[in-house]
Amino acid sequence: MTKRPIIIDTDPGIDDAVALAIALYSEELEVKLITTIAGNVGLDKVTTNALRLLQFFGKDIPVALGATKPLIKAPIDASDIHGSTGMDGFEFEEPTKDLVLKEHAVNAMRRVLMESPEPITLVPIGPLTNIALLLSMYPEVKEKIAKIVLMGGSTGRGNMGVMSEFNIVADPDAAKIVFQSKLPVVMVPLDVGLKALVYPEDSEQLKGMNDTGRMIYQLFQKYRGGSMKTGLKMYDATAIAYLLKPEMFQVVDTFVDIELQGAMTAGCTVVDLKGYLKQPNNAKVCVDIDADVFKKWFLESLQKCN
Ligand code: RIB
């Protein structure tokens, strides 16, 4: 089976760590490049976390550093959710920097895309700054992008504002550029992330599974994306789940735009499910997930790790 080439743009992030583990050990995906973006915590910390994970997994994937801040608005972070390091809970060995490219993430993405014999799927699981810069600086890459499968947004309530989700509200101007790009965009929003839950009995299975399971179990002790009792939210893993098992999702074709001006709603994704705005569809949006299928897939996927 030929592997599907992907580039992951990430801000590890405990849920990013889970998504990266599943993607890196999948027999169906070829991770061509990992680019880092300031998000959950600052760029240096998320990059160190990405390198820590690659060293832990023993995977030699090139890493390129991206933007240190959003296009226009002031940076926000989610250290309250992931800890001050961005990945509290497990003592990783200090990683080497051998995998770090000298190129900026945007230039590295352009090179990898233009060199590829086939289109590549972009998988942003953090703020969309790098992706917006790529599309703005190098529009020629669009023909080499198969699709953009992004974790972000919400058809309803938010997790970083009344109506706004962290990845989008962290850089709403970048998100607007991505949704207006006319590229095939798949939005994997909070609506499904809130149902992709890991409960204590699931975490206990991780402890006895393998080294990766044990590491993730430790990270979960510090992860505040939900609670052990009510379930930990595997937001970013849902984007990987869409790549590997899309049938677990209910998906609709619709129009999505980003509110930039609202005094109370700036940064929210306006998902026009009923066509009030009379705009052409520009995204597939995952509006529901089979939580049982996700849980089974989640545990089976982590079983494949070392
Ligand atoms: O809202 C959830 C998203 O914000 C996830 O990508 C999480 O890692 C944080 O970046």
Ligand code: CA
């Ligand atoms: Ca993330």
